[in-house]
Amino acid sequence: MSATTTPRAAGARPAAGKPGKARSSDKARAEAKLGWYLAGPAFVILVAVTGYPILQALYESLFSYRLTAPGDREFIGLRNYGVILTDSLWWEAMVNTVLITVVTVAIELVLGFALAMVMHKVLGWLRPIVRTAILVPYAVITVVSAYAWQYAFALTTGFMNSVVPGVGEDFDWFANKWTALLVICLSEIWKTTPFISLLLLAGLAQVPSDTIEAAKVDGATAWERLWRVTLPNMKASIMVALLFRALDAFRIFDNVYIMTQGAAGTQTVSALAYNQTISRLEIGLGSAVSVLLFVCVLVICFLAIKVFKVDLARARGEG
């Protein structure tokens, strides 16, 4: 990223933030108090509905507990975690999940940016049509989209074998790990690229047009304007889009559940948690998988916020 423009953009905004806080007036304090009054109830409810299940999962994960044999419930400390972390299936699921996350988010970011540019640039009567067309996949429920992609590629109902060149008529996409993962990723990308492009569109709208004009006058090419003006000014939006999508992609479940049910080595971490908790009814082991999944999500958040300095408030134009 450009080192010349980022500090300028970053330096310009906090001027209204931190120094202002030091000289906070009574009015500011009253506003902060009102803010707590307004947001407080929602905050309490949020903590109750998310905090309680998380704590319960943490507690349950220390037990050997099968839902259909409550009498055999036994405290086993961290043994569930030991079982999971030494199991090759967990690591296979982890590798698959990371792979799906990295591949889909990277492609979605590039594609999403291109689509955001199209939505941003297109004018006149075409504008609402283009925006709607781009956003349609995101309006489709993930399970429905997963079925649609599965039916398109399945041997019995699919048409892909007659469309994709070099593929035999009897080719089974879901029998091979890599082709199955490819279809899973394609479906994920198709479905969620509009989400990224929507977040990036908001970022594009925040890029000051006079800066671009100035760059143009200075003789910067379109490519230079993109890399040196537009992208640096959108950094916050890009990072937020990246964080939201990475968290979302890491919890991938629907596509895998519908298309392969984890067969052909396509297991993911969420599907693994589902299988232990819901299918096997092993609440203890399943809770431990869920807790580990939660830890992974926390790590992603930590990396994004502390290392990559994603500022969630600024991306919404509040800074």
Next chain:
Amino acid sequence: MDGRTSGRWRRLVAVAGVGVVLAGSLTACGDGSAATGTPTLNWYINPDNGGQQKIAEDCSAASGGAYSIEVSILPSDAAQQREQLMRRLAGGDTSIDLMSLDPVFVPETSEAGFLAPVPEDLRATFTDGVVDGAVQGATWKDELVAVPFWANTQLLWYRKSVAEAAGLDMTKPVTWQQLIEAAQAQDTAIGVQGQRAESMTVWVNAMIASAGGEVIENPDAKGPDIRLGIDSEAGKAAAAVMQRIADAGVGGPGIDNRDEAATANLFQQEGAAFMVNWPFVYAQGKAAAEGGTMDRAVFDDYGWTTYPAMAEGTPAAPPLGGIDIAVSAFSENTDAAYEALQCIVSEENQAAYMVSDGNPAALESVYDDPEVQEAYPMYDAIRTSLQAAAPRPQTAYYNEVSQGIADQWQPVSSVSDRTPSASQEYIGQVLKGEKLL
């Protein structure tokens, strides 16, 4: 208090009043059946062609106000049916009175204490004249805990012309080896279920049982104490059949993602001239021929016989399936539920259900019904097969065992002589809580 404030209070009181009245009437809705003296029984059914719904209506009407049955439909997949029922039962859901339950999940449900005991005086009513396998499937720890409704079994389906061209004598039991050779010679496929799903366990269990083995030696045991019999001569024989199917390339396209429905379609579309499958394929083929989606000549070419044997001279132990109906331990109307069950599983209803939905009856006498015989010309093969059938492992840990088999024996092309020992070790570790599934 000024006029405006008192007006606001009046509005608030009015709104609260409406709320109380609404809540009261909603509660009244819930208890409506109790007020009229007719308990409403909620029956969770597996999806079918509407046969169970019709039985529910007929029995409600015939009860003379003793009960009224309403049906709720479960997911189509057996594993998902179990998930939904278990979750509800574990939560003590009182809205379930009756449930259509796959026999393989009877032990788990019973062991967890989710089933209301079958009244002593009704046991004979529910088991007299019922095929043995179906009674076994509804029994756990020597006690009848559910009521057999219909009993399913798999047959070997074949295209008569192809079997004839291959020189197979289908009047005698055929072996897997003969089928593989015939399919190879005729350049066709054998429709088997190679998907990583419960259908894989059905196939593997049938082969192991047909070779004289058993998947679980002590099915009553708790998970960690279960002794598996997969790593045995019978298990190796089953693996050898799969290997031969893969090596000969007679599994057909898409074998790794094929369940019973996909197998039936493959057979219908002439992609396979042989298949092992449940009798619903006949009704499905007939409907396709009548609907014009399949050539009538192809349907007329359908042949059937008992399940393939593992070795010549040793009869096969075909898969046993079906549906039992159980009464929930959390039901508030268990007496009415058992009264309703007597009507639901009556001979008349079983016969009508077999004709309308293609699911074979659990009562042997139904096979003598001329209407059933006309609708299902293979009635005798079904009856013979049901008598020889072997149930899937009756264990409270069926889900683990089944998923473990499906995981290790799939894809078919990966099965080798090491598969039985590897799967036995894996499932053993899963049951001991040492492995993820």
